[in-house]
Amino acid sequence: xxxxxxxxxxxxxxxxxxxxxxxxxxxxxxxxxxxxxxxxxxxxxxxxxxxxxxxxxxxxxxxxxxxxxxxxxxxxxxxxxxxxxxxxxxxxxxxxxxxxxxxxxxxxxxxxxxxxxxxxxxxxxxxxxxxxxxxxxxxxxxxxxxxxxxxxxxxxxxxxxxxxxxxxxxxxxxxxxxxxxxxxxxxxxxxxxxxxxxxxxxxxxxxxxxxxxxxxxxxxxxxxxxxxxxxxxxxxxxxxxxxxxxxxxxxxxxxxxxxxxxxxxxxxxxxxxxxxxxxxxxxxxxxxxxxxxxxxxxxxxxxxxxxxxxxxxxxxxx
Amino acid sequence: xxxxxxxxxxxxxxxxxxxxxxxxxxxxxxxxxxxxxxxxxxxxxxxxxxxxxxxxxxxxxxxxxxxxxxxxxxxxxxxxxxxxxxxxxxxxxxxxxxxxxxxxxxxxxxxxxxxxxxxxxxxxxxxxxxxxxxxxxxxxxxxxxxxxxxxxxxxxxxxxxxxxxxxxxxxxxxxxxxxxxxxxxxxxxxxxxxxxxxxxxxxxxxxxxxxxxxxxxxxxxxxxxxxxxxxxxxxxxxxxxxxxxxxxxxxxxxxxxxxxxxxxxxxxxxxxxxxxxxxxxxxxxxxxxxxxxxxxxxxxxxxxxxxxxxxxxxxxxxxxxxxxxxxxxxxxxxxxxxxxxxxxxxxxxxxxxxxxxxxxxxxxxxxxxxxxxxxxxxxxxxxxxxxxxxxxxxxxxxxxxxxxxxxxxxxxxxxxxxxxxxxxxxxxxxxxxxxxxxxxxxxxxxxxxxxxxxxxxxxxxxxxxxxxxxxxxxxxxxxxxxxxxxxxxxxxxxxxxxxxxxxxxxxxxxxxxxxxxxxxxxxxxxxxxxxxxxxxxxxxxxxxxxxxxxxxxxxxxxxxxxxxxxxxxxxxxxxxxxxxxxxxxxxxxxxxxxxxxxxxxxxxxxxxxxxxxxxxxxxxxxxxx
Numbered sequence: 001x002x003x004x005x006x007x008x009x010x011x012x013x014x015x016x017x018x019x020x021x022x023x024x025x026x027x028x029x030x031x032x033x034x035x036x037x038x039x040x041x042x043x044x045x046x047x048x049x050x051x052x053x054x055x056x057x058x059x060x061x062x063x064x065x066x067x068x069x070x071x072x073x074x075x076x077x078x079x080x081x082x083x084x085x086x087x088x089x090x091x092x093x094x095x096x097x098x099x100x101x102x103x104x105x106x107x108x109x110x111x112x113x114x115x116x117x118x119x120x121x122x123x124x125x126x127x128x129x130x131x132x133x134x135x136x137x138x139x140x141x142x143x144x145x146x147x148x149x150x151x152x153x154x155x156x157x158x159x160x161x162x163x164x165x166x167x168x169x170x171x172x173x174x175x176x177x178x179x180x181x182x183x184x185x186x187x188x189x190x191x192x193x194x195x196x197x198x199x200x201x202x203x204x205x206x207x208x209x210x211x212x213x214x215x216x217x218x219x220x221x222x223x224x225x226x227x228x229x230x231x232x233x234x235x236x237x238x239x240x241x242x243x244x245x246x247x248x249x250x251x252x253x254x255x256x257x258x259x260x261x262x263x264x265x266x267x268x269x270x271x272x273x274x275x276x277x278x279x280x281x282x283x284x285x286x287x288x289x290x291x292x293x294x295x296x297x298x299x300x301x302x303x304x305x306x307x308x309x310x311x312x313x314x315x316x317x318x
Numbered sequence: 319x320x321x322x323x324x325x326x327x328x329x330x331x332x333x334x335x336x337x338x339x340x341x342x343x344x345x346x347x348x349x350x351x352x353x354x355x356x357x358x359x360x361x362x363x364x365x366x367x368x369x370x371x372x373x374x375x376x377x378x379x380x381x382x383x384x385x386x387x388x389x390x391x392x393x394x395x396x397x398x399x400x401x402x403x404x405x406x407x408x409x410x411x412x413x414x415x416x417x418x419x420x421x422x423x424x425x426x427x428x429x430x431x432x433x434x435x436x437x438x439x440x441x442x443x444x445x446x447x448x449x450x451x452x453x454x455x456x457x458x459x460x461x462x463x464x465x466x467x468x469x470x471x472x473x474x475x476x477x478x479x480x481x482x483x484x485x486x487x488x489x490x491x492x493x494x495x496x497x498x499x500x501x502x503x504x505x506x507x508x509x510x511x512x513x514x515x516x517x518x519x520x521x522x523x524x525x526x527x528x529x530x531x532x533x534x535x536x537x538x539x540x541x542x543x544x545x546x547x548x549x550x551x552x553x554x555x556x557x558x559x560x561x562x563x564x565x566x567x568x569x570x571x572x573x574x575x576x577x578x579x580x581x582x583x584x585x586x587x588x589x590x591x592x593x594x595x596x597x598x599x600x601x602x603x604x605x606x607x608x609x610x611x612x613x614x615x616x617x618x619x620x621x622x623x624x625x626x627x628x629x630x631x632x633x634x635x636x637x638x639x640x641x642x643x644x645x646x647x648x649x650x651x652x653x654x655x656x657x658x659x660x661x662x663x664x665x666x667x668x669x670x671x672x673x674x675x676x677x678x679x680x681x682x683x684x685x686x687x688x689x690x691x692x693x694x695x696x697x698x699x700x701x702x703x704x705x706x707x708x709x710x711x712x713x714x715x716x717x718x719x720x721x722x723x724x725x726x727x728x729x730x731x732x733x734x735x736x737x738x739x740x741x742x743x744x745x746x747x748x749x750x751x752x753x754x755x756x757x758x759x760x761x762x763x764x765x766x767x768x769x770x771x772x773x774x775x776x777x778x779x780x781x782x783x784x785x786x787x788x789x790x791x792x793x794x795x796x797x798x799x800x801x802x803x804x805x806x807x808x809x810x811x812x813x814x815x816x817x818x819x820x821x822x823x824x825x826x827x828x829x830x831x832x833x834x835x836x837x838x839x840x841x842x843x844x845x846x847x848x849x850x851x852x853x854x855x856x857x858x859x860x861x862x863x864x865x866x867x868x869x870x871x872x873x874x875x876x877x878x879x880x881x882x883x884x885x886x887x888x889x890x891x892x893x894x895x896x897x898x899x900x901x902x903x904x905x906x907x908x909x910x911x912x913x914x915x916x917x918x919x920x921x922x923x924x925x926x927x928x929x930x931x932x933x934x935x936x937x938x939x940x941x942x943x
Contacts, residue, residue: 014572015570015571015572015573015576015577015580015582016570016571016572017569017570017582017583018567018568018569018570018583020583020584022567023564023565023567023569023583023585025564025584025585025588026565028588028794028824028825028828029792029794029795029824029825029828039744039746039787040743040744040787040789043789207739208734208735208736208739208740209739209740209741209742209743211700211732211734212732212734212740212741212800212803213742213753214700215698215700215727215731215732216727216731216753216754216757216803216807217723217724217727217728217754217757217758218753218757222757227742227744230742230744231742231743231744
């Protein structure tokens, strides 16, 4: 009730109106057709290219990819040519990064090593994202007992450390090559993707637009493929990007431990392992492959971070 | 262009009672956004005198909350006061230090935030959160604070306050949480209470109780209240002085009644004419609607002629012209009991029966938890009923599956509540509206595009919108796209589940108008699920009132509004804010709340300006009772 009874201490309540010319009336809920249309991904890209972290990491990644594709542009030396007569040379004009104990040119090995790392990281990322994505999406979407079973299986795989799993496989196979390393990393590395996909699918499938689509007559599979997965994929992309860095580290770790690629192949992990003993006498042997590894991994993790920020629904304009 | 005229002369005003408690002069607030500087509030001026209630009314984005938050220096990080002054008891607090404002915030200005669900820390007991407030303001500590907390909760109208203080927020209902927040806001006995949409998330009856309580409480304590609301009816009922804001500017201010009865600014006039709680009448006259109904019947026969395919032909058993009949529908959900393997059934919908006549609108009204949305979900076959039947043109559709279900989906379409959730953010508007056409294999790419343009035109959106994405649209526009999508398959029945509840009044009025026009044009039958009785009044021919899963009252909208039979319905009607405020050109609804002894029924069925509407709608009553 408007309490007229209470005496207002307002001196004199007058009716004030703003001059109309200063407060023009606009159409209710007018459609704005002046700006250019922009999709969510378009929006994300728009934000990304203005993010310095993204620009720096993307440039670094492009550089690493270029090195991996064309290492011979940067060095004319053969990374597999070991000449003991030139072993343990300090950095000089002929060998800018110096040579190793086996007489390998460190610069050549650093550049050629990028190829192994990038190839293994990339394919392991693809493999684990496919396995984890499919399993997670089905578990989240179908729910019920299927979800229960799949979630427990995921837990079992999650409990096996990536490196331990790889060591076990290595002891069975004896020797590994690029393909088996990729397979081992994919098979033991999909669990976090599956968990994220499952959670993301569960939260997406309860949204109104999914219900709307069902009510329009869409089938279960088409709802999953056309509405749920496209909307649930963003966090998976972020994690997969970060995972790429993680897999590169994992490959290096395996090679370092001697359970990864054979010593004959050129990889950063193997070189870092070889450099352990020469740390005091010739730090450059450890320094260059380590720095290359760190920069590559860091740039993928930074990229993942930048993409996460760009895809963050809270940052989206309404 | 300010309200300097209302400012008392500086001379001699310091000691007298005419000193305003809060004075905002020419306030300007600027936000730094990615697209540059945006002025959220421009030259806003208002005053609050001790002990009075002032309401700021406006749509979302009008700057009303921003203005209020600026008083306590609680603007978002990218916002800052770039002009004007805020005076509290004559002292300029526009740019005082963080330390000073903190003292002011607790001691002098209390705050009741908008969303009771997210403003209590779920990890803390409610009592400890109030104690924290008391301790932070140096009012009481330890045992003393505990006793004071219980007192405050009691004062805020919580029964059994001692036990309640020991509970966690999740054990509280929405209304109880809001009471706890009011207790917190008043803990330090402030001189001014800023209440930002304090009851927008609550049911009408709870809203009424809480505002009534807040009224008496602030009156007793002599606290001035600055009420922020989008509901003009509510503002007029609770405040002595209204301030109307539009696009960051104050467009009109004055005494509540005066402003409502004699609005000067075109925006205020527009707001008053759109406010459903104030001026609610059926949007179209009865004669016009009979025409619609006739057309709907013809339309149905054209579209779905009696064919050899028995599935399509209306069943012989269908006696009336009901397009949908709901018979004894029930739904129970298992609720986890004390032990995991034992669950108790919870009857969400209990033996509900009604029918929707072709070309008419039926509304289901009820508070949250009344089971009204569950009914809609079962009718849409998104939930399986526990028992009972849904007949569509006389055929039981509860057993449909496969192709039959797909065909049914084509003819019964939903529009959902949340405009931000109902459209796939990855789909352009074109793809969104085209989706149902593609799903049902209608037309080729070219004819589908023509159809989409046509549909956009029907919902009054420019066809350039086609290439845009939902995130670029406002809530009302999204809801219009959702309507276009629902209409793409030329359905006969549209089920609107709280379809306009999330929209601003003006946009809401616009969407209701659109739905109403489309009904006339296309002969649609609507089922309108809503908690808002005022909306029902505007759009529905017949009304069902649901409480705790049961239909408690059923009849034509006029019957339900003018001679409610059940206490529950009467309570709902009495709780409509502003329903009793006399307004030129509007019909009044006066219902005595059941608590009050029903003296004389002052039912004013035919108010001024409703000549085209009979006391009882002859058309709607045809199929009912």
